[in-house]
Amino acid sequence: xxxxxxxxxxxxxxxxxxxxxxxxxxxxxxxxxxxxxxxxxxxxxxxxxxxxxxxxxxxxxxxxxxxxxxxxxxxxxxxxxxxxx
Amino acid sequence: xxxxxxxxxxxxxxxxxxxxxxxxxxxxxxxxxxxxxxxxxxxxxxxxxxxxxxxxxxxxxxxxxxxxxxxxxxxxxxxxxxxxxxxxxxxxxxxxxxxxxxxxxxxxxxxxxxxxxxxxxxxxxxxxxxxxxxxxxxxxxxxxxxxxxxxxxxxxxxxxxxxxxxxxxxxxxxxxxxxxxxxxxxxxxxxxxxxxxxxxxxxxxxxxxxxxxxxxxxxxxxxxxxxxxxxxxxxxxxxxxxxxxxxxxxxxxxxxxxxxxxxxxxxxxxxxxxxxxxxxxxxxxxxxxxxxxxxxxxxxxxxxxxxxxxxxxxxxxxxxxxxxxxxxxxxxxxxxxxxxxxxxxxxxxxxxxxxxxxxxxxxxxxxxxxxxxxxxxxxxxxxxxxxxxxxxxxxxxxxxxxxxxxxxxxxxxxxxxxxxxxxx
Amino acid sequence: xxxxxxxxxxxxxxxxxxxxxxxxxxxxxxxxxxxxxxxxxxxxxxxxxxxxxxxxxxxxxxxxxxxxxxxxxxxxxxxxxxxxxxxxxxxxxxxxxxxxxxxxxxxxxxxxxxxxxxxxxxxxxxxxxxxxxxxxxxxxxxxxxxxxxxxxxxxxxxxxxxxxxxxxxxxxxxxxxxxxxxxxxxxxxxxxxxxxxxxxxxxxxxxxxxxxxxxxxxxxxxxxxxxxxxxxxxxxxxxxxxxxxxxxxxxxxxxxxxxxxxxxxxxxxxxxxxxxxxxxxxxxxxxxxxxxxxxxxxxxxxxxxxxxxxxxxxxxxxxxxxxxxxxxxxxxxxxxxxxxxxxxxxxxxxxxxxxxxxxxxxxxxxxxxxxxxxxxxxxxxxxxxxxxxxxxxxxxxxxxxxxxxxxxxxxxxxxxxxxxxxxxxxxxxxxx
Numbered sequence: 001x002x003x004x005x006x007x008x009x010x011x012x013x014x015x016x017x018x019x020x021x022x023x024x025x026x027x028x029x030x031x032x033x034x035x036x037x038x039x040x041x042x043x044x045x046x047x048x049x050x051x052x053x054x055x056x057x058x059x060x061x062x063x064x065x066x067x068x069x070x071x072x073x074x075x076x077x078x079x080x081x082x083x084x085x
Numbered sequence: 086x087x088x089x090x091x092x093x094x095x096x097x098x099x100x101x102x103x104x105x106x107x108x109x110x111x112x113x114x115x116x117x118x119x120x121x122x123x124x125x126x127x128x129x130x131x132x133x134x135x136x137x138x139x140x141x142x143x144x145x146x147x148x149x150x151x152x153x154x155x156x157x158x159x160x161x162x163x164x165x166x167x168x169x170x171x172x173x174x175x176x177x178x179x180x181x182x183x184x185x186x187x188x189x190x191x192x193x194x195x196x197x198x199x200x201x202x203x204x205x206x207x208x209x210x211x212x213x214x215x216x217x218x219x220x221x222x223x224x225x226x227x228x229x230x231x232x233x234x235x236x237x238x239x240x241x242x243x244x245x246x247x248x249x250x251x252x253x254x255x256x257x258x259x260x261x262x263x264x265x266x267x268x269x270x271x272x273x274x275x276x277x278x279x280x281x282x283x284x285x286x287x288x289x290x291x292x293x294x295x296x297x298x299x300x301x302x303x304x305x306x307x308x309x310x311x312x313x314x315x316x317x318x319x320x321x322x323x324x325x326x327x328x329x330x331x332x333x334x335x336x337x338x339x340x341x342x343x344x345x346x347x348x349x350x351x352x353x354x355x356x357x358x359x360x361x362x363x364x365x366x367x368x369x370x371x372x373x374x375x376x377x378x379x380x381x382x383x384x385x386x387x388x389x390x391x392x393x394x395x396x397x398x399x400x401x402x403x404x405x406x407x408x409x410x411x412x413x414x415x416x417x418x419x420x421x422x423x424x425x426x427x428x429x430x431x432x433x434x435x436x437x438x439x440x441x442x443x444x445x446x447x448x449x450x451x452x453x454x455x456x457x458x459x460x461x462x463x464x465x466x467x468x469x470x471x472x473x474x475x476x477x478x479x480x481x482x483x484x485x486x487x488x489x490x491x492x493x494x495x496x497x498x499x500x501x502x503x504x505x506x507x508x509x
Numbered sequence: 510x511x512x513x514x515x516x517x518x519x520x521x522x523x524x525x526x527x528x529x530x531x532x533x534x535x536x537x538x539x540x541x542x543x544x545x546x547x548x549x550x551x552x553x554x555x556x557x558x559x560x561x562x563x564x565x566x567x568x569x570x571x572x573x574x575x576x577x578x579x580x581x582x583x584x585x586x587x588x589x590x591x592x593x594x595x596x597x598x599x600x601x602x603x604x605x606x607x608x609x610x611x612x613x614x615x616x617x618x619x620x621x622x623x624x625x626x627x628x629x630x631x632x633x634x635x636x637x638x639x640x641x642x643x644x645x646x647x648x649x650x651x652x653x654x655x656x657x658x659x660x661x662x663x664x665x666x667x668x669x670x671x672x673x674x675x676x677x678x679x680x681x682x683x684x685x686x687x688x689x690x691x692x693x694x695x696x697x698x699x700x701x702x703x704x705x706x707x708x709x710x711x712x713x714x715x716x717x718x719x720x721x722x723x724x725x726x727x728x729x730x731x732x733x734x735x736x737x738x739x740x741x742x743x744x745x746x747x748x749x750x751x752x753x754x755x756x757x758x759x760x761x762x763x764x765x766x767x768x769x770x771x772x773x774x775x776x777x778x779x780x781x782x783x784x785x786x787x788x789x790x791x792x793x794x795x796x797x798x799x800x801x802x803x804x805x806x807x808x809x810x811x812x813x814x815x816x817x818x819x820x821x822x823x824x825x826x827x828x829x830x831x832x833x834x835x836x837x838x839x840x841x842x843x844x845x846x847x848x849x850x851x852x853x854x855x856x857x858x859x860x861x862x863x864x865x866x867x868x869x870x871x872x873x874x875x876x877x878x879x880x881x882x883x884x885x886x887x888x889x890x891x892x893x894x895x896x897x898x899x900x901x902x903x904x905x906x907x908x909x910x911x912x913x914x915x916x917x918x919x920x921x922x923x924x925x926x927x928x929x930x931x932x933x934x935x936x937x938x939x940x941x
Contacts, residue, residue, distance in 0.1 A: 023347060027878045028710070052136065060573060062582045119660070127652060130655045141707065145664060146606050146663055151606055156682050156683060164685050168765040191633065193634075196535050197630075198539045200620050200633070201616075201617060203616070216679065217611075245538070247525035250528055258767065272566060272598070273566060274564060282555075282559070286524070298767055298769040396563045430562040433559055
């Protein structure tokens, strides 16, 4: 899988998760599980590149970091809640 | 200077940095000679093009540019040291150079004005160089006894408006050094106790032990305001850790909007959280249920999910752990053990916790041998003896029931007869 | 500037008295001098916490600087009405220079920046080692980052599922016991792993700590996923004349660390020989000479620390590398486990980098969410980790004691004939 494919695949996984009404923020581990063909380092690099391109954003609890699609799910600031599903 | 000029200047300085990959050694990065320009960041940062002008992945400044010349000259050449009085060290180099170090405690939580005062002192006596230790102490370095004398005199006279020392001297040798601690109620969202207030209260009471060498060995204190334990509480001579005692509440009407429910469920180390559905105003809502009997109050769920608050004024408080250490000296490093499972929060001065800590320290000081750390002393006399000597009530709470608990049980007939054994 | 609103803080005010430096006096003095509302609001909120015995800070959410997954931690007050100036009060971790040496030119400039962009409150330092800037709004995060990088050439530290800011002791800069260059390797690895430090890469946090000797002043063995602790392989260097000087009371034991108590005259037998954990030392009273059986020495540093002018660590120096320390969350606290007993270090530390990648690759592949590498090793077994993952030879030094149960996971290839057997053949020998 080349990088462009991998990035596309990552976005597909994210969108599918949201459509299913499940998680809007996911760990790198979750991406690995969904994309078994790629190695963890490549997935990490591709996901981080998507963040630089503004197509993904980080969500940090302080102790751990997850990935999300910008504007979906838990809001930018605590107290700003995600819209009714 | 106009902002455009400043930006030009900064670009020049950046080129200089890039030329040598930031490895400023003999000379400090000239960027620090420039004053701070408050307006230019807004000119450089463009929210619509966030990558424009962005510098990333440069790390901290190369440390050698901040080393005093005498330190640089003798780097790796030091041959011995001596503590000439509590808080004051003398180092000798194979080159014949000598340097004196004065160590001062700080509250760790401080203002830029406090840092500026440190800078004033460092500029006056130390050519502008200063260092922090891993235990939040500051170290000032001078190269002559005259400067040392003047520096010590100066430090002793610097006080806050209500009389506390700004820079108490100590923390060396067989002392209680500064407490390594966390944020507490001043700036953390998961604490069970405050940090800065508790630390201030303890250090006020143990002040004489900070500035003297009268203990059997160095005694390391630490405080963590919750079980996340930012800080080496689990390996300290005497330490405080904040604990919760009530299971988290679940905000049914809010949880699905503010939490990733699967993550909250996965956060529980004991599998005590299960998914659930409730009906609120005729609407089905996803939520969770907590099996309170399995909860060990670690707070990990709240870390992951703001709709499961666990903090509680009555439920939360202090546990005291003792006997841990990090150093390999004499005996291997070891964990601290819970001796007082709970003391309520008593702001602003936590008198019960302070009393017990001072008491444990003084019983240790009275009974331990020279060089014996708290944990080594207790292992020599036995934990039953420790509880007897300190009069700390032994409760079931000090008997482990988590992972590897069995390794802490007494599986021998080696024990001492203390007051705990009742013989009919 | 609008009028400053002050709050009554009778409980917090009680922390102004006493000899230990009062953070309350400091913060109030700062607030008065700079007319900063956040000083009064912060103390006001602390007073409320003292009243309720509960924190009034809530979770962060997504705050950070663009492209970085770490370095900023979001923080909000739940008392927006009462203390509006600290409603958004985020933390910024600034990566400390190795060994925590500074020049005031840099510190003063940082203070000016932080007065302008934030609260003016700091931690020197946070538990991981970073300088911590406490309290600013979301809008100020990018400007702070641009200021730091353009006007200081200074970067953020790590947080979240990243490599955290490595930390080291003062090492060769001032300590005669620094057995390797802790600051140089700290800097080199920090720079080499910048991507992992700023962007999430792992199942959870990962820490490096470097202690120059087994006294371990940065608590590497208790707090780092990969702990580097200086050690030596040859003989302790002895200056017999200086030993005599200690014995005769001319030199102060332990560099004067016990000066305020009368422990009696120095007794080398009681204070050094008898406390040696392996009893590998002998003091010959007649000869007035110290003998050390270095083959039995475990390099605990006690004798060296007691007689620093007489004894020095050996000359052939390197590090012991240990893996997997962590605090109690979640599976209980762990100390680091010995992985590599001895390695000589040479910049640019390629063998260390190789080792680190090997560990990370496996952990990234097999580690679960929020599982530290030490917990992963527990889960799969130290033996599997050493042999299968690291490809290393197991040695007795890897354990304190051998296992006591014989429940060994034999591998098929280790057993003659393998595991495939014929039940019919078996029954021919053993009718059912």
